[in-house]
Amino acid sequence: MKRHHLTKPAAGRMAVAALAVAGLAVTLAVEAPAPARAATQIVTVGHNDVASERGELNKVYYSGPWDSNSGHHWQAEPLSEEQWFEIVFEGEAISLFSQTRTTNGQATVYLDDVEVGEYNCYSSSNQSIHALITLTGIGSGEHAVRVVPDTPEDYLNFARAEITQTIPDPEPPDGLEALQAAVDALAAKTATDYTAGSWSAAGAALDAAGAVLADPGATDEDVAAAMAGLVDADSNLILVRGLRELVEKYQTAAPTAYVEGSWADFAAARLAAEGALTDADASLAEIVAAKSGLLEAAGELVAADAGDLLTIQNDSWWYDTDGNPIYSQGGGIFRFGDTYYWYGVRYAAAPVYIASPTKAYSTSNDSKFVAVTCYSSKDLVNWKFENNVLTTDTPVAVDPADDVSTGYFTSMATLDDASWLGRLGVVYNPNTGKFVVITQMETRFAPDNATNHSVAFFTGDSPWDDFEYANVQRQITDHRLTGTGDQTVFTDDDGQSYLISSDQSGRSNAYVSRIAPEDSLSIEPAVRVRSGSGREGNCMFKAEGRYYMATSELFGWNSSHAWLIGSQTDAIQGAYTSEWKMAGTERDYSHTTQTGFFLTVKGTEQDVTIFAGDRWADFAWNGHGYNQWMPVTIEDGAPVFHSLSQWQINATTGEWQVGAGNNYVLNGDFQADRVSISAITGWTTVVDAGSSTGFVTNNTGGANSSRYAARLTRDGAFSGSIYQENLVPDGVYRLSTFATRTAGLTEGRIRVTGGEDEDYVLDLAQAGTSWGQFSLEGLTLTGGAAKVSIEAVNTSGNNNLTVDQLSLVRTGDLPEAAALDLVPVASARCIAGKAYLTVTVQNQDEQAVDLAISSAFGQKAFASVAVGKYGSHAFTTRLVSLPAGEVTVVGQGLDTPDASQTELKAQYSALSCG
16 A cells, blocks of 8 residues: 655655645655646536536536436426536536436437437436446537437436546646745744754755755756755654644643552653653654653553543533534544543534534535544543644645546545545554544545545644545455445554444445554455444444444434444454344434444443444434443443433543433433334333224424424324333432323323332323423332333324423432331340240331331231330240340331331340349
8 A cells, every 4th residue: 555755765766755834735856757647537517516507617507497306307397398408518528427217218419519429318227327428539628518308208317427627737847936836835844843953954955945046057957956955854854743742731740640650650751752852863763752652651640539420411412611512423532641532523514403403404415524623531521622633625645556547536635525534533653653544535526436435544743633644545455345334443452453344335244454553554454254234333342351343224324223243252353253232222222323433441440331322413313412422331241232311430430320310211202213113112012902003103293393202193092002111220200291182182191100109190181282391290219110101092083192302310319218206125034934035116106107026036026006006025035044135126107108117226134044
């Protein structure tokens, strides 16, 4: 795989180096001019590139009425002779693409008003988009191609045009002009970003070049020598910007903030880094070693104050520490030093969607790449925005050797030319000292999916740097197709990183591929670890020495169960098990998400794995908030997903717990299902005796204008419910919901049942035909399991109960039981030379009680001891001498059996009957 960086010219060969500063790209050539990068380029005109008037260049002019969808245009009814289309273009060849059907017809093609061929939209078999006519050998200049149906009844379709244009070789620049541009580019760099020694050499080269520029008698040989000196000086500059920024980041770190054993190595690494920065003649290897050492030592720091449990709130928008929305999709979190860095993509629709979350959006326009964002955090809850590390202005310079023959990738100038960029990860390479973004990248110049896929690499000198293009790899060896399906980056415990991916089409094969350890700028041959049903959202985590690859079903932008395969050994590229569904993801489709990536927190007390789900709701319209994070635990040797709306984590210790505001109803907003369905995921339907079936649906809009809600309805009489049962901790709860009902519905309610005598009903008799919010407070639940039921009865037709945003939230602890007023007395006496133990308990409480007396010589129970009455019993000890001891008395109040239980002790003295 080709590497792209400045190199020192080799003897006897042409040397070419590119200086790019502040958007200025200058090619420095020594001994020979650089060849042209590409001879031709393809310009695509889509069917939606509509001309407002006839004659617009690279636009489609439609005469008469036409209809369209996302794929193509076609003539609208009624058909007439005025329905034709025309494209004005510049180029030497043009191909017209469309769909063919048996209901379509044919047309005549005119080039510059001359009939040149046939455009046949009729076919009995081929309904794919393909070229219907290709015109070649067209002379230079502007042309017009017009397609006219042979008869008004000949239906036409049009999808796109591809125009081939010759790119003229650029005129070689004047030698002095090129030298001046090279001087300007090198001089624009910042001296403090480089070692003093390497910048001194660059200064000398600049002085020499300046002298040549000022000499009116300079020869071509002088210009070439000055240019060679600039190339050599630039290629030997040693960048220290990233190391300097890391040293500044850790400058204020104090030993008292960390555990003593972890500080010593860090202090030494920081001192070494500071020394490398002040060494004017430090080599590149020394700078890289200092940076790697500082990052490694910082990563081993252990905070003296472990901190607190902090709250992760799902089902909402997340904001950074400046109060701005976090725009991060399809990325990952990576720990460099002692800090977590979260990278993801900001797409065009992200801010629009937050402003209007109930609108359905178009994937074709709103998935346009805007930037790769970088946020930092030490606690995984508070995230600081660092930088847009890649933007649409990031230059791209693909080597022709890495392109397809038609120049689809070499035509890219910046990332604005990417038709897609996403599903990325970041690694640090200790050999080069570079951070590397590894991402999917597609070019807008390619006409189809077979030619526009790649894996692209961008490097930065710090985690938050402005990253620069480094390489592109169109196909991974042993991958079936170019590019990847969905991909993530997984870094193992030993620091080696891997690309986790699938085929880009079909996606039935999944792979683990090592990222080249020498520079992280290419992907080594893939090892296939899975083959079967199509899957997407490929990502990996490691737990208890075993690797797990997780995927989602091919549901587009929608949510999915998570499917797992596990390594059969401790080898990441070894054999894996067959596929199974991750426990906990089946009841609400992974908390209404797709698999995004995993993060394992290595805590001082325990490790915890976080499932970071992508909720692509701007396209699927199925819930607020892009990012949804849930803990994953290993139970009975298998991963278990915990679907929580709120939970807390300590990023230092690794400890976590369910949040106080967690909603214990799963799929309570009924958005998990991606389609209309009569058996709502996570809910069980109960048909009452004698009732008709088929009264459950989700095919109705939600209270917040979301896609779905739960509706119980039928065109006739019915009686039944849907329910779910979940484990809940003891406590007091609030039940809340939004609901509507028609006036003719006989009964409509929500019921919550728990332990014995725990039965609570929220009657929805007050609900109307518009959404209203209803709640029930003070539900006391014990016993571990709570059942939530939505119940409806209808004795006539076409009535309904609709429920949305249903929640069961713990609001407090169970009230402490008041102590019962009981008076126990224990005493011993002698009868016939043997000791007897007598226990008497008087009930002085305001309610009847059950009593239980326990002693070393037996137990005795008394049922329903009235107020003011006694329970008394004499225990036979069979002892001549009785040592001192005590008895236990337990009283249970009968008026409040769940809350009133008291345990008391009563002592007795020693007694001798001998």
